[in-house]
Amino acid sequence: MSVKRARFSKTLLVLLIGAVSASFQALALSPPAAPVSTRNGGQFEALSLQRSPQNHLIVRVFINGKAAMLGVDTGAPVSAIATSRRQHYGLTPIPGTSKLPPRLMINGTFNAVGIAKSLRIGALNLVDEPMVAINLGPESRAARIRGEQEIDGILGADILFPTRAVLDCQRQLLILNMEPQSEETTPGMDYSGFHSVPIHVSDGYNLYVDGAINGAPAQLMVDTGAFATLLHRPFVKRMKIHVYDTPFSSAAVNLHQRGVQVARIRRLSVGSFNIVGHDVGVIDLEGLIHGGLLEGKRPVAGLLGGELLRRHHGIIDFGARRLYLKGG
Numbered sequence: 001m002s003v004k005r006a007r008f009s010k011t012l013l014v015l016l017i018g019a020v021s022a023s024f025q026a027l028a029l030s031p032p033a034a035p036v037s038t039r040n041g042g043q044f045e046a047l048s049l050q051r052s053p054q055n056h057l058i059v060r061v062f063i064n065g066k067a068a069m070l071g072v073d074t075g076a077p078v079s080a081i082a083t084s085r086r087q088h089y090g091l092t093p094i095p096g097t098s099k100l101p102p103r104l105m106i107n108g109t110f111n112a113v114g115i116a117k118s119l120r121i122g123a124l125n126l127v128d129e130p131m132v133a134i135n136l137g138p139e140s141r142a143a144r145i146r147g148e149q150e151i152d153g154i155l156g157a158d159i160l161f162p163t164r165a166v167l168d169c170q171r172q173l174l175i176l177n178m179e180p181q182s183e184e185t186t187p188g189m190d191y192s193g194f195h196s197v198p199i200h201v202s203d204g205y206n207l208y209v210d211g212a213i214n215g216a217p218a219q220l221m222v223d224t225g226a227f228a229t230l231l232h233r234p235f236v237k238r239m240k241i242h243v244y245d246t247p248f249s250s251a252a253v254n255l256h257q258r259g260v261q262v263a264r265i266r267r268l269s270v271g272s273f274n275i276v277g278h279d280v281g282v283i284d285l286e287g288l289i290h291g292g293l294l295e296g297k298r299p300v301a302g303l304l305g306g307e308l309l310r311r312h313h314g315i316i317d318f319g320a321r322r323l324y325l326k327g328g
Helices: 022-026 137-146 233-238 306-311
Strands: 011-014 044-048 057-063 066-072 080-082 103-106 109-121 124-134 153-155 166-168 173-177 195-198 207-213 216-222 230-232 243-252 255-270 273-283 300-304 315-317 322-325
Touching (some): 103 124, 230 233, 230 255, 233 273
Parallel strands (some): 011 243, 080 124
Antiparallel strands (some): 044 173, 109 124, 166 173, 166 315, 207 216, 207 255, 243 255
């Protein structure tokens, strides 16, 4: 279990922006309302990503001409900027005449929405891109203590879906389709030997895959913003799975720090892909797994996080809505 490694601080950040109010639908999963600049080169562009000590994938972008580091977070329906960096990057308020909401409720708290006149990701330039301002305090403080690069915000599903992006979690690549309307297959991707798992996209624009925990049907949210795979404590308790205490805690956007425990799962299944004898984190995900998500024949049991996606060469295809996994 990756939380045991000494290189982690005792506060482990889940970048997830999980529960977003319905007004977010005005921002997400539609072609950008503003013009997108033409790119120089081919239809596809592969961007190299960095990996932080807390297992987050980070992409270098330019916001209004200034360099920024954004965590690539499949658990975030909307892209975000750190509240402390909003003024630095010159984000402007939502105009009163705009149909976009001036603020969004994220995990029970309202956050202001701003406009980046230019968000350049590789050769792709998005114009008048909305970004929600969030508090990344726990991660920023920990990064400063360790002398690491702080992230400036989050690259979320509102950009990954319209660009039909492909995210290779092991090779640390983000491939953007500059002409997503063509639906051309991303070149250079060989899925031989991979298990293909359909991704279900919720009304709140979160990504879920069907699976099982020790044989019990469940769903997992695909979340590259989670440092490791995490199960919801009430689900683990209901399954009567033994847990072990750790000195670690975890924090998420607008949610208090919560203690992290560890459980040994005999078999964790993602689609037809089985992972045998794996340690996972166990925390209270209330606020992220909300409403009736824990009920029904296939409850949402937790987050499929960074360590399993890396170990099993996870590839997330946002155009095809597929997750690909293979043995480590």
